[in-house]
Amino acid sequence: MPRQVREELTRRLRRNRRAFGKDDVQVVEPPLLRRAVGASALGNCMEWFDFGVYSYLAATIGKVFFPGASPAAQLISSFATFAAAFVVRPLGGLVFGPLGDRIGRQKVLATTMIMMAAGTFAIGLIPSYATIGIAAPVLLLLARMVQGFSTGGEYGGATTFVAEYSPDRRRGFLSSWLDFGTFVGYALGSALVTVLNLALTDGQMLSWGWRIPFLIAGPLGAIGLYMRLKLEESPAFQQQLDEHEKSLAQESAGSEFKDIVRKHWRPLLICMGLVLLYNVTNYMVTGYLPTYQTETLNRSSGSADVLVLIGMVWIVVLITFIGRLSDRVGRRPVYGVAAAAMIVLAVPSFLLIKAHGTWLPILGVLLLSTLLACFAAPSAATLPALFPTAVRYAAMGIGFNIAVAAFGGTTPLVTTALVDATGNDLMPAYYLMLAGVIGLVTVKFLPESAQVPLKGSQPMVGSREERRELISTSKELYALAKRREEARHH
Numbered sequence: 001m002p003r004q005v006r007e008e009l010t011r012r013l014r015r016n017r018r019a020f021g022k023d024d025v026q027v028v029e030p031p032l033l034r035r036a037v038g039a040s041a042l043g044n045c046m047e048w049f050d051f052g053v054y055s056y057l058a059a060t061i062g063k064v065f066f067p068g069a070s071p072a073a074q075l076i077s078s079f080a081t082f083a084a085a086f087v088v089r090p091l092g093g094l095v096f097g098p099l100g101d102r103i104g105r106q107k108v109l110a111t112t113m114i115m116m117a118a119g120t121f122a123i124g125l126i127p128s129y130a131t132i133g134i135a136a137p138v139l140l141l142l143a144r145m146v147q148g149f150s151t152g153g154e155y156g157g158a159t160t161f162v163a164e165y166s167p168d169r170r171r172g173f174l175s176s177w178l179d180f181g182t183f184v185g186y187a188l189g190s191a192l193v194t195v196l197n198l199a200l201t202d203g204q205m206l207s208w209g210w211r212i213p214f215l216i217a218g219p220l221g222a223i224g225l226y227m228r229l230k231l232e233e234s235p236a237f238q239q240q241l242d243e244h245e246k247s248l249a250q251e252s253a254g255s256e257f258k259d260i261v262r263k264h265w266r267p268l269l270i271c272m273g274l275v276l277l278y279n280v281t282n283y284m285v286t287g288y289l290p291t292y293q294t295e296t297l298n299r300s301s302g303s304a305d306v307l308v309l310i311g312m313v314w315i316v317v318l319i320t321f322i323g324r325l326s327d328r329v330g331r332r333p334v335y336g337v338a339a340a341a342m343i344v345l346a347v348p349s350f351l352l353i354k355a356h357g358t359w360l361p362i363l364g365v366l367l368l369s370t371l372l373a374c375f376a377a378p379s380a381a382t383l384p385a386l387f388p389t390a391v392r393y394a395a396m397g398i399g400f401n402i403a404v405a406a407f408g409g410t411t412p413l414v415t416t417a418l419v420d421a422t423g424n425d426l427m428p429a430y431y432l433m434l435a436g437v438i439g440l441v442t443v444k445f446l447p448e449s450a451q452v453p454l455k456g457s458q459p460m461v462g463s464r465e466e467r468r469e470l471i472s473t474s475k476e477l478y479a480l481a482k483r484r485e486e487a488r489h490h
Helices: 003-016 030-056 058-065 071-087 089-103 105-123 135-165 168-199 202-209 211-229 243-251 257-263 265-296 301-329 331-354 359-382 389-408 411-422 427-445 464-489
Strands: none
Touching: 003 464, 030 058, 030 105, 030 135, 030 168, 030 211, 030 265, 030 301, 058 071, 058 135, 058 202, 058 265, 071 089, 071 135, 071 265, 071 389, 071 411, 089 105, 089 135, 089 389, 105 135, 105 211, 135 168, 135 359, 135 389, 168 202, 168 211, 168 301, 168 359, 202 211, 257 265, 257 389, 265 301, 265 331, 265 359, 265 389, 265 411, 265 427, 301 331, 301 359, 331 359, 331 427, 411 427
16 A cells, blocks of 8 residues: 555544444445546547647638738737637636535536537637628637636536546546547547648638538537536535535635635645646647647648647557556656656757658657656646645636646747747747746645545545455554554553
8 A cells, every 4th residue: 555545544544533434435336437537528528629620720710810910920819819718717717616616516517518519619600800800800709718718617627526536546547538538639629620621722721611620519519518417426525524624614615716825825836836737738739739830840731730640649548558657656756757858858859840751750749749648647636636625626726727827828829929039949848848847846845646535535446345445454554553652652
C-alpha cells in the first residue's frame, strides 16, 4: 500500500476511533461506473470537436467574418474571437460550480451540454460578413461566449463527477478516459475538416463547406444530453459528509468566491499551476500548430492538418496507459518528469517541426504530443482531489477556468502576436519552456493523491471483495496505530 494511502487511512481511523465497517466503504457498481465515465467523456468529446474544427478553420473563418483585413489581421481577429470564449469561462465556473455543489453534478452537466451544443450549432447558421456586415462577427462572438460560459461548468463538473464515481485505486485510469474523449473529439473535428479541405475547392469551403462541422454538433449534443439525463448522481455527492468534513458544508453551494479563495488558496494555486502547464501545451498543439504550419512555415493546409491529426491519434493511444501509470507510480512523478522534459525538448521539437521532409516534422509533433498526454492523463484525477466534496465543483470552476482563460485559450493569440512582432518562429517553444518551469515549481507543492480517498468522501472500491480487503487492512492499521499510541503514553 502506498505511503500516502496508509497515512490517510490511519488519520481517518484515529479520528473515527475504530476500524472500517461495511457502511464506511462505498462499492461502485461497474455498470453505473461505465455509464458515468462514458457520458462525461462524450461531453468533453463534443466540446473538443468544436475546438478542433475552429482551430483548423481559423484562417477560413477569418476570411468569412473579417474579409477587409490583411491575412495576418484576419488570423489574429479569428483567434481573438476564439480567445473571447475563454474570457467568460470563469463566469461560467462561478455560476455553475456553486450550483453543482448545491443541486448536484448531473443536473448542471446536462445544462452545460445543451448550451454547448446550441452555441456550436449557431455558428454554422450565422450569415457571412458579405451578407449582413458587422452583425456577422458580432453574432460569432456571441455564439463563442455562449460556448465559453457553458464550458466554464463543463470540465470542472465532468472531472468532479468522474473522480467521485471512480474507485480510489483506479481513479487515474478511469479519469483519463475523460481526456481520452477530449482528444477523440479534437481528432474527429480535425479529421472532418481535413476531409472537407481535400474534397472541396477553396471557394466551396469559403461559401458553405466550413459550416458542415458546426452543424453536426446539434445531433451530437442531443445524444450527449440523452446519456447525461440517464445518469445517477455521484456517490460522493449523495452520501453525507463524514464528521470531520461537516463543518465545510457551510461553505458549499452558496459559497462566495472570496470564501473559497480565502480558505483554499493553496490548492487553488496548485490547481492553476497544473492547468497552466496542461493547457498552454494543449492549445499550442491543438489550437496554434495547424495555423503555425500554414501561415508561418507556408505549408499546405492538408499536410499541416494531417501532421497534427497524427499527434492527436498518438495521444488517444497513450493517454489511458499514462493514466494507469499514474495510479501505480503516483501523479507527482508523471507531472514532474514531463514538465522537466518540456523545458529540455520544446526547442528541439519545434526545430524538428520546421525541418523539411516528412519524418522529422512527424517526430517533432509526436514529442510534443507525448508530453501533452503526460499532462492530460492525470489531470482529471489530480485536480478534484485537491478540494473537499463540499466545495469541489465550485473550487474547480474557479481555479481551472481562471487559469485556462488567462493562459490556455490565449496561447494561439499570444504566440501568433509574438511571432508576428519578433519575426522569431521559435517563440512558441520559448513559451512552452516557461510553462514547463511554472509546472515544475507547482509539482514541488503538489500533495500525492494516487489511490488516496477523496477529501470528504468515503473510500471508494470497485468490488465487494476489494471492500473486504480494505476493511481487513483497516483493522491492521487501527491495531498498529493503537499500539503506537499506547507506546507513546508509556
